[in-house]
Amino acid sequence: MYNSPHSHRRSRAKDHLLWLDIEQSSEAYSRNFIEIARHYPTLSRQELRISALVKAELPSWKIGEMLYISEHAVEKHRSGIRQKMQLPHEINLQTFLVGL
Secondary structure, three states, rough: OOOHHHHHHHHHHHHHHHHHHHHHHHHHHHHHHHHHHHOOOOHHHHHHHHHHHHHHHOOHHHHHHHOOHHHHHHHHHHHHHHHHHHOOOOHHHHHHHHOO
């Protein structure tokens, strides 16, 4: 099958946009990770990862997929994070983290 030069340019442009999105996401994740670690130094590395992804507004199933753990494991970590942060149950973890 013949690919025109225009389709190749479109493909490269799409790839470029995808990489820009990944770069921005990575930078936001890094900032979130560092900021949360500064406020809550007792969180484990895994809890910090999960907190940073929760702050980025990702759902538990997606966080589990990204970290190669089950959604249930993510929920257990979220519970531990809430405990270490001494958050009452009526305060949403994501809302709290976004407000940091």
